[in-house]
Amino acid sequence: MNRKIYISLAILCVLVLSLQAACFARTPDKLPNVKILATGGTIAGSGATNTTTVGYTAAVTPVDALINNVPELKKIANVSGEQISQIASENMTNEVWLKLAKQVNTLLSQDDVDGIVITHGTDTLEETAYFLNLVVKSEKPVVVVGSMRPPTAMSADGMLNLYRATILAGSREAAGKGVLVMLNDTIHAGRDVTKTITDRVDTFRAPEIGPLGFFTGDKPVFYRAPLRKHTVFTEFDISQLTDLPRVDIVYHYANNTGDVIKALTQAGVKGIVHAGTGNGSIGKVEYPAVEAAQEKGVVIVRSARVGNGIVARNGEANDDKYNFVAGDNLNPQKARILLMLALTKTSNPEDIQRMFWEY
Numbered sequence: 001m002n003r004k005i006y007i008s009l010a011i012l013c014v015l016v017l018s019l020q021a022a023c024f025a026r027t028p029d030k031l032p033n034v035k036i037l038a039t040g041g042t043i044a045g046s047g048a049t050n051t052t053t054v055g056y057t058a059a060v061t062p063v064d065a066l067i068n069n070v071p072e073l074k075k076i077a078n079v080s081g082e083q084i085s086q087i088a089s090e091n092m093t094n095e096v097w098l099k100l101a102k103q104v105n106t107l108l109s110q111d112d113v114d115g116i117v118i119t120h121g122t123d124t125l126e127e128t129a130y131f132l133n134l135v136v137k138s139e140k141p142v143v144v145v146g147s148m149r150p151p152t153a154m155s156a157d158g159m160l161n162l163y164r165a166t167i168l169a170g171s172r173e174a175a176g177k178g179v180l181v182m183l184n185d186t187i188h189a190g191r192d193v194t195k196t197i198t199d200r201v202d203t204f205r206a207p208e209i210g211p212l213g214f215f216t217g218d219k220p221v222f223y224r225a226p227l228r229k230h231t232v233f234t235e236f237d238i239s240q241l242t243d244l245p246r247v248d249i250v251y252h253y254a255n256n257t258g259d260v261i262k263a264l265t266q267a268g269v270k271g272i273v274h275a276g277t278g279n280g281s282i283g284k285v286e287y288p289a290v291e292a293a294q295e296k297g298v299v300i301v302r303s304a305r306v307g308n309g310i311v312a313r314n315g316e317a318n319d320d321k322y323n324f325v326a327g328d329n330l331n332p333q334k335a336r337i338l339l340m341l342a343l344t345k346t347s348n349p350e351d352i353q354r355m356f357w358e359y
């Protein structure tokens with residue numbers, strides 16, 4: 001009997017893999033159709049001289065000019081552009097996120113769109129990438145790209161980043177790996193990547209976990225794939241949302257008072273991510289404000305200001321007693337994204353803890 005079950009499972013696996021391959025199969029001579037959605041940032045910036053790499057103006061070049069500045073794009077894909085916003089990404093908003101995510105889902109539902117590139121400022125690029133990683137409902141490639149130097153500077157990085165992001169968005173290898181981030185020859189998972197250096201082209205890293213792969217010439221090479229749930233495998237649906245629950249981050253430090261938590265509770269937040277010291281520690285002095293917040297229904301996620309490592313459940317705080325959610329290895333700004341989306345489904349800390357273990 002077991003033998004028959006094993007044979008049936010093997011046949012099923014082969015059928016599923018063949019179907020997936022067929023979904024992404026393209027006639028060899030057909031270039032992929034890639035949409036470039038522009039939001040702003042340095043990649044669309046302009047500096048006064050060709051040595052200006054700080055003190056330039058971000059978000060001034062429209063998407064069609066970005067595309068025309070890289071004529072080689074037309075050799076590797078059928079590209080067309082759409083301007084979603086024109087902002088420096090420190091000014092990113094829920095409104096832009098929802099507009100972007102809905103447009104990505106609409107476009108990827110079309111047979112004539114094979115992949116999407118999103119040009120974006122680097123300051124909050126990691127947040128947008130993780131948000132999309134949780135709400136995009138397609139296995140087609142979505143690649144977020146930016147640059148650390150404006151196109152007007154010597155050795156500007158944006159054009160090559162955009163060229164490679166477009167190759168990646170049109171590639172079969174990038175499908176089914178969640179939302180990707182491509183800068184500086186390196187391919188990162190939207191969940192793991194973070195900006196680590198204020199002003200250098202090698203700023204995007206995934207501490208301890210590392211990249212998914214790299215570009216060698218025009219070829220993307222993957223060495224691993226994300227394990228946490230993403231895109232079509234998540235429970236989050238933003239299609240009917242017009243805003244997102246308010247979640248703020250509180251930084252902990254020596255001689256903290258807890259007053260910021262009090263102020264946020266009064267402001268009506270639905271969730272607070274606590275960027276704790278060490279392994280996500282909350283100071284004794286903060287507990288009165290934390291408990292008062294929870295009495296108002298505020299959900300507390302324990303993250304860490306440290307930036308690396310796992311915040312262990314019931315490690316530096318009694319999560320079971322206080323109904324805290326341990327933030328796993330998500331940094332505070334990423335934990336905030338997941339908590340915002342979690343709060344569109346539930347305010348039950350146990351349910352939310354499950355989500356932090358799964359996404």
Ligand code: DAS
Nearest residue numbers: 041042088089121122123
């Ligand atoms: N202000 C930064 C931003 O828009 C510039 C950049 O893209 O790096 O994120």
